[in-house]
Amino acid sequence: MFPKLDPLLHSELRLAVMSILAEVRSADFSFLKKQTDATAGNLSVQIDKLAEAGYISVQKGFKGKMPCTTCTITPTGLEAFRNYVNALKDYLPL
Amino acid sequence: MTAQQSLAIIAESMNNSRKAILRSSAPYFFLWGILLTVVSLVIYFLWHASGHPVWNMLWFAMPVLGYASAFLLRKKEGPVPTNEIGRLLGPIWGTFGVFSMCLSAIAVFFVPMNISLIIVIILGLAESISGVVLKNWPIIVAGAILGIGGAVAASLLQGAEQLFLFTLGGILLVLTGLIIKFQYK
Numbered sequence: 001m002f003p004k005l006d007p008l009l010h011s012e013l014r015l016a017v018m019s020i021l022a023e024v025r026s027a028d029f030s031f032l033k034k035q036t037d038a039t040a041g042n043l044s045v046q047i048d049k050l051a052e053a054g055y056i057s058v059q060k061g062f063k064g065k066m067p068c069t070t071c072t073i074t075p076t077g078l079e080a081f082r083n084y085v086n087a088l089k090d091y092l093p094l
Numbered sequence: 095m096t097a098q099q100s101l102a103i104i105a106e107s108m109n110n111s112r113k114a115i116l117r118s119s120a121p122y123f124f125l126w127g128i129l130l131t132v133v134s135l136v137i138y139f140l141w142h143a144s145g146h147p148v149w150n151m152l153w154f155a156m157p158v159l160g161y162a163s164a165f166l167l168r169k170k171e172g173p174v175p176t177n178e179i180g181r182l183l184g185p186i187w188g189t190f191g192v193f194s195m196c197l198s199a200i201a202v203f204f205v206p207m208n209i210s211l212i213i214v215i216i217l218g219l220a221e222s223i224s225g226v227v228l229k230n231w232p233i234i235v236a237g238a239i240l241g242i243g244g245a246v247a248a249s250l251l252q253g254a255e256q257l258f259l260f261t262l263g264g265i266l267l268v269l270t271g272l273i274i275k276f277q278y279k
Contacts (some may be wrong), residue, residue: 010095012103019107024115024175031175035111063173085104091097 003087006080008053013038014046018081021056021073029069047071055080111177113278116228118174119183120275121167126187127267129160134260141254153198157191182227190220210256214244217263221270232273236266 009015016036020027033043047069050056055077059070073081133156140149176184194213201209218241225233244259251259 005100010100012095015100015103016107019104020111023108023111024177027111027175028173030172031111031114035107035114068173084100088097088100092101 002090005087006084008049008055009080009084011046013042014050015084017043017046017050017071018055018073018077021071022078022081026070026072029071032071050077053077053080111175112179115174115177115180116274116278118171119180120271121171122164123267123271123274125163125167126160127264127269127271129156129163129264130267131261131264133159134257134264138254138257138261141257147253151202154195157195179227183224186220186223186227190216208248210251210259211245211248214248214259214263215241217260218242218244221263221266224270228274228277230273230277233270236269240266 009018013036016038017032020032020035029040029043029047032038032047033040036043038046047056047058051058051071054074057072057074059072061068061070133152137149137152140152141147193216197207197212198209201207218237218239220237221240222234222237225231225235225237240259240263244262247259248256
């Protein structure tokens, strides 16, 4: 029996965001936007969903006069990401 | 989305962000490499022309110029996150900077020593360790040549000619930047 994949991570953009944050731990919105090629609106919605689940934390502030949103993966998010990757292995043929 | 597609997204996202982060370190290797080359040549020509080693005091201007330029560069490039490799490279070169400035100050003001010999060794060491972190053999070998070969050369060369070791070190830093830029294109 295949393990159930986390539905929150089983989405292209959210998975890409979590993969980047698993690598860098913390990144600002513009870096995530550039790396994922997503629109600002869509990325913002998906970031909110990940934050609501406690997978990432979001800090909003300013760098100079420019607004700056920084996303950081939480221990819960990292654990969920690892579990998702482990679950994926069961779906792949050996 | 299939399992293969999920894995492909994970691999591509991690790989691309890793490349972007490492690529962003290349301009700093260019900056410090060019600065080291220029400062060493300027001091060489001033020392050679005047016959006085007092021009070596200009080395103390290098961290001021370097950190001010690095600050401006960071502002221009915008914020780039870091990863495990970036978190290692920064302290390696930061430690090199602190060691070389402290030893230079001690050599100039308190205990005379062959500072070129010492600095060329730790410069080569920092370069080789960077190569180990980046898993890049040309950088490891370049660091070893600079550190070991430079130590031998610093013992043999006298006076202003020792400065050419730092010119070589600067060129190697620029080459390291180029290797990083093309390796993580």
